[in-house]
Amino acid sequence: MVLDNLGSSLRGSLDKLQGKSRLDEEDVEEIVREIQRSLLSADVDVNLVMDLSSSIEERALNEEPPGGTSARDHVLKIVYEELVGLIGESTEIPLEPQTILLAGLQGSGKTTTAAKMAWWFSTKGLRAAVIQTDTFRPGAYDQAKQMCERAEVEFYGDPEEEDPVKIARDGLEATEDADVHIVDTAGRHALEDALIDEIEQIEGAVNPDRSLLVLDAAIGQGAKDQARQFDDSIGIDGVVITKLDGTAKGGGALTAVNETDSSIGFLGTGETVQDIERFEPNGFISRLLG
Ligand code: GDP
Numbered sequence: 001m002v003l004d005n006l007g008s009s010l011r012g013s014l015d016k017l018q019g020k021s022r023l024d025e026e027d028v029e030e031i032v033r034e035i036q037r038s039l040l041s042a043d044v045d046v047n048l049v050m051d052l053s054s055s056i057e058e059r060a061l062n063e064e065p066p067g068g069t070s071a072r073d074h075v076l077k078i079v080y081e082e083l084v085g086l087i088g089e090s091t092e093i094p095l096e097p098q099t100i101l102l103a104g105l106q107g108s109g110k111t112t113t114a115a116k117m118a119w120w121f122s123t124k125g126l127r128a129a130v131i132q133t134d135t136f137r138p139g140a141y142d143q144a145k146q147m148c149e150r151a152e153v154e155f156y157g158d159p160e161e162e163d164p165v166k167i168a169r170d171g172l173e174a175t176e177d178a179d180v181h182i183v184d185t186a187g188r189h190a191l192e193d194a195l196i197d198e199i200e201q202i203e204g205a206v207n208p209d210r211s212l213l214v215l216d217a218a219i220g221q222g223a224k225d226q227a228r229q230f231d232d233s234i235g236i237d238g239v240v241i242t243k244l245d246g247t248a249k250g251g252g253a254l255t256a257v258n259e260t261d262s263s264i265g266f267l268g269t270g271e272t273v274q275d276i277e278r279f280e281p282n283g284f285i286s287r288l289l290g
Contacts, residue, residue: 009034009037010031010034010035010038010289013027013030013031013034014031014072014075014076015072016030017070017071017072017075018070018072019070020070020071020072021065021070021071022065022071023060023061023071023074023075025061027071027075028057028060028061028075029057031056031060031075031079032053032056032057032060035052035053035056035079035289036049036053038288038289038290039052039251039288039289041249042249042250042251042287042288042289043218043219043220043221043248043249043250043251043252044251044252044254044255044288045221045223045224045251045254045255045258048086048254048255048258052082052083052086055082056075056078056079056082059078059082060074060075060078063078079289080282080285083281083285083288083289084281084285086254086257086258087254087257087263087264087281087284087285088257088263088264088281089263089281090263090264090265090278090279090280090281091210091212091237091238091239091262091263091264091265091279093210093238093265093266093278095121095124095125095126096126096179097126097179097180098179098180098181098208098209098210099172099180099181099182099183099206099207099208099209100117100180100181100182100183100208100209100210100211100212101183101185101199101202101203101206101208101210101211101212101234102114102182102183102184102185102211102212102214102240103185103199103211103212103213103214103230103234103236104187104213104214104215104226104230105187105188105189105190105191105226106136106137106186106187106188106189107187107216108187108214108215108216108219108242109214109216109240109242109243109268110134110184110185110187110214111132111134111140111143111144111147111184112147112242112268112271113214113240113242113266113268113276114130114132114144114147114182114183114184115130115144115147115148115150115151115153115273116151116266116268116273116274116275116276117182117240117266117276118130118148118151118153118154118180118182119151119152119153119273119274119276120266120276121153121179121180122151122152122153126179126180127154127177127178127179127180128153128154128178128179128180128181128182129153129154129155129156129171129175129178129180129181129182130144130148130153130154130155130156130182130184131156131157131167131168131171131172131175131181131182131183131184131206132144132145132155132156132157132167132171132184133157133164133165133167133168133171133183133184133185133186133202134164134184134185134186134187135161135162135163135164135167135186136186136187136188137186137187140184140186141157141158141159144157144184145157147273150272150273151273154175154178156170156171156174156175157171158170164185164186164198164201164202165198165201165202165205168183168202168205168206169205169206171183172206181206183202183206183208185198185199185202186198186199191225191226191229196229196233199230199233199234200233200234203233203234210237210238211230211234211235211236211237212236212237212238212239212240212265212266213226213227213230213231213236213238213239213240213256213260213262214239214240214242215227215239215240215241215242215250215252215253215256216241216242216243216248217241217242217243217244217246217248217249217250217252217253218243218246218248218252219252219253219256220251220252221252221255222252223252223253223255223256223259224255224256224259226256227239227255227256227259227260228259228260230260231259231260231262236256236260236262237262238262238263238264238265239253239256239257239260239262239263239264239265240264240265240266240267240268241253241264241266241267241268241279242267242268243268244267244268244269244287245268245269245270245275249287249288249290250267250284250287250288251288254288263279264279264284265278265279266278266279267279267284
């Protein structure tokens with residue numbers, strides 16, 4: 001079975017197909033309705049939900065189940081394939097020297113993610129350093145420093161310096177022995193011009209190999225604007241969804257992935273440095289539908 005932990009009403013509709021070898025229109029409609037309900041309550045963008053459901057409906061009605069496959073397994077496979085088609089496989093993160101820039105709004109979990117990712121790379125045998133350029137949020141420096149100590153990774157920041165671009169440049173130099181540089185940036189409560197200008201300048205200074213957008217799993221429909229703006233300014237190569245240990249399902253990430261034509265790289269699942277996982281479509285899709 002490709003999906004486990006499905007929500008009970010969707011599972012119920014699927015279970016009604018048990019023993020059937022063909023699907024009729026009514027069966028398909030009921031399943032599609034359940035899928036729509038699950039995805040909308042997981043905060044997936046309405047237009048995306050509509051596109052997905054029409055593809056699922058069309059395929060479920062027109063494609064013959066391969067010999068020996070029950071109608072239930074056939075439709076489940078279609079649902080899974082359509083969602084994987086949208087979400088994609090996880091963002092490619094090569095285990096080699098690189099610079100990664102993190103972008104996102106204040107509170108999205110960037111600083112925590114920077115330390116977590118550095119820890120993750122260190123478990124893969126790479127020497128990682130975090131460069132903290134957030135001069136905007138009080139406490140960002142201390143927080144990053146402490147987390148990096150806990151993660152046993154290098155850290156660079158300068159609480160006396162006000163220019164984040166200078167910190168970024170100095171940080172790369174100061175940590176040049178590290179293999180992987182993770183550059184944390186300031187967020188704001190909203191997408192102000194000052195935030196976008198600043199991150200564009202930092203991007204120009206550090207010339208990252210990849211830029212990741214950090215999104216709180218609870219972001220919901222607001223994901224679209226954020227993703228669009230960050231993608232237009234620095235180019236987004238992948239998304240990190242944080243706070244998946246909470247109740248939010250993270251459907252906003254789908255919107256962001258779709259908007260930036262990227263994929264999901266990492267999941268944040270707690271407040272400590274080890275609470276990070278590489279994205280894996282199966283578990284995430286089960287969660288969205290659950
Ligand atoms: P930033 O402003 O984007 O740098 O966000 P922070 O890294 O400071 O995170 C904001 C808050 O979210 C902090 O209290 C973090 O401990 C918390 N946080 C970040 N990631 C996660 C996560 O995956 N799970 C949980 N439960 N909390 C998280």
